[in-house]
Amino acid sequence: MWPGRLATLPWRWAGGMALALGLVLLAARGWRRRRRRRAPRREVLFFPSPLTCTAALLGEPGPAPCLCPLPPGDSPLGRLLRRLLSARRSLELCLFAFSSPQLGRAVQLLHRRGVRVRLLTDADYMALPGSQIGRLRQAGIQVRHDQESGYMHHKFAIVDKKMLITGSLNWTTQAIQNNRENVLIVEDAEYVEPFLAEFERIWEEYNPANYIFFPK
């Protein structure tokens, strides 16, 4: 009834299009499944960490060749820095003591990149010599602290609300270089979600509006 070309070409196109669409859908389904199935990261770091050069990681290459006197290579500190620096959107920090200059530079770098950084810390330790808290505040990072007699003794970080970094390690050079310490890298929701909820609970509780240093 139709001329030959008109009758056959659209059907060939439609068939080809349907085949291509089917292949695309199949590929997308496989990709989604693979993504769902990607095993959660489960990693342990033990300290003390041997001294290694972290300048390149921190985007501080300096004049080439690198002038850092420390040996290059992998180390627990280097791996901790890499996990932290993978943050793209948010970083929650809940740290008893924070004086490591390298970890401080990593947090400032993330803040400059536009990652939303929030920091909870302990009032007794935040003003000690060498503490990073003042520098981070000066850089514009939001910090809240306790006003309790007990210590805010947590030592955890949450990257992009998906990866928990927690353990015995205070973020100090003493702990990183001299102590026996552990850090767990965790993506299982059974751990990440309670820690996120704990962070938000303490964040609200330590809201400066609740401070009672100056009774009315």
Next chain:
Amino acid sequence: MWPGRLATLPWRWAGGMALALGLVLLAARGWRRRRRRRAPRREVLFFPSPLTCTAALLGEPGPAPCLCPLPPGDSPLGRLLRRLLSARRSLELCLFAFSSPQLGRAVQLLHRRGVRVRLLTDADYMALPGSQIGRLRQAGIQVRHDQESGYMHHKFAIVDKKMLITGSLNWTTQAIQNNRENVLIVEDAEYVEPFLAEFERIWEEYNPANYIFFPK
């Protein structure tokens, strides 16, 4: 050819036996599968813990009714004690500071039940007033300690080589009752095995044969 009873009975028995055997094998397979499939325990405890009566848990019911003045009920400390007291064969302890009398009693109870307890601790903290280390040694529990300038700052326990208990919590009453702390209960092999290896590494390193307090 055979008399009726002789010809039929053994075949009936054999058929019944085969059916029974088949059912037993099926049940065993199902049980093994269920055992394999039991999801690893993943639990988080946050402190401070409200005061609760732990006497019953510690096998100290005393004269009925219980004379403990604390309220009964669930608490992070109660759950930590229950996990510890589930040990049947072995308990590795790697603890910076250990002064909680309740946790000390739990460890002594396990030792009396025949669980093999080994304890690694920090030399600077083990002799402080209130430390449990002396009592545990007197009870016959093996203890080894560092002789380093850095701290042995781990705070973990491994139950029956299968369950890791780790976090920010030092085993002190101050930490349990007053601090913000976390404890993870973990059964994933990716965490348990490196911690076991770390324990064995430190256990060998802290062997008293290696002490150099008294140079030759």
